[in-house]
Amino acid sequence: MRIGLGAALLMAGLVAAAATATAQQAPIMIKGEPYVYDKDNAQDVMRICAGCHGELGNGGGGGAYPRLGGLNADYLAEQMRKFKSRERENIPMIPFAVDRELSERDVLDVTRFLSEVKLETKPPANMPADGYARLQIMKKVLQIPREPGDVEAGKTFYAADCGPCHGNKGQGRLKKPAIAPQHISYLKVQVDSFLSGKRKHDDLEVMKAKTPEEWKNLWAFLSSLQD
Ligand code: HEC
Ligand code: HEC
Numbered sequence: 001m002r003i004g005l006g007a008a009l010l011m012a013g014l015v016a017a018a019a020t021a022t023a024q025q026a027p028i029m030i031k032g033e034p035y036v037y038d039k040d041n042a043q044d045v046m047r048i049c050a051g052c053h054g055e056l057g058n059g060g061g062g063g064a065y066p067r068l069g070g071l072n073a074d075y076l077a078e079q080m081r082k083f084k085s086r087e088r089e090n091i092p093m094i095p096f097a098v099d100r101e102l103s104e105r106d107v108l109d110v111t112r113f114l115s116e117v118k119l120e121t122k123p124p125a126n127m128p129a130d131g132y133a134r135l136q137i138m139k140k141v142l143q144i145p146r147e148p149g150d151v152e153a154g155k156t157f158y159a160a161d162c163g164p165c166h167g168n169k170g171q172g173r174l175k176k177p178a179i180a181p182q183h184i185s186y187l188k189v190q191v192d193s194f195l196s197g198k199r200k201h202d203d204l205e206v207m208k209a210k211t212p213e214e215w216k217n218l219w220a221f222l223s224s225l226q227d
Pocket of ligand 2: 176
């Protein structure tokens with residue numbers, strides 16, 4: 001059979017499209033079973049996490065507990081696996097980050113649920129008078145106190161050395177996590193872990209070369225990114 005060039009190109013296109021569709025549809029397999037997202041299970045698992053991270057993952061405890069809501073699902077899942085293998089140390093989470101409490105299915109469910117949460121950085125202008133209704137609203141609010149320092153200088157530092165990976169507004173990209181809005185005291189602890197080698201980070205030399213004044217300005221800038 002002779003086919004024209006146009007038809008051949010069209011067919012090649014269809015084959016390519018079919019290949020992409022199969023790649024996207026290929027299910028994640030866990031112990032021989034295809035994984036299917038189970039939102040009810042995600043919400044069940046969240047009951048464990050809520051005590052520290054908040055019901056919708058807005059974090060808190062003066063920044064001891066990071067914001068998880070709205071972060072990339074693959075990043076979150078990878079960190080959970082690092083806690084489970086103890087590659088990343090997290091003492092408060094040790095009782096939960098074990099297979100018995102948290103299977104790979106639980107990890108995929110809860111991280112997908114968290115990644116779909118949309119948090120606000122300010123309470124709405126008209127808060128209801130009712131205490132319970134206010135509480136429901138505040139679960140979605142991520143409040144980051146402003147840090148003192150030179151925001152413009154921090155912006156220059158950030159744009160040159162951090163923005164290329166973490167996004168110009170700290171919004172993150174895939175497994176390079178969002179670092180704004182994020183609790184600043186949590187971020188400071190992470191930078192200390194990178195500098196001391198407890199946790200791994202690319203381009204460590206750049207971080208090591210920064211002065212305390214420069215860090216202060218960076219925190220001032222990051223805490224200013226809250227819309
Ligand atoms: C007892 C308190 C506690 C509980 C319960 C808890 N966490 Fe955490 N979690 C922490 C602390 C503290 C950190 C920050 C550790 C550090 O400083 O590196 C953390 C960090 C994380 C991080 C890393 C975030 C990042 O940006 O890298 C993820 C992901 C996480 N927790 C997920 C969960 C999930 C999911 C649950 C529920 C299954 C959970 N945590 C339950 C205390 C807790
Ligand atoms: C080459 C890309 C790259 C650059 C440049 C970069 N980062 Fe990162 N950063 C990452 C990746 C990837 C991770 C996640 C590491 C992991 O998987 O544990 C990360 C994680 C972090 C975290 C931990 C976030 C969390 O939720 O736990 C902080 C804080 C951070 N980076 C700060 C910075 C700062 C400040 C700069 C600028 C000096 C910077 N990064 C530059 C790629 C980068």
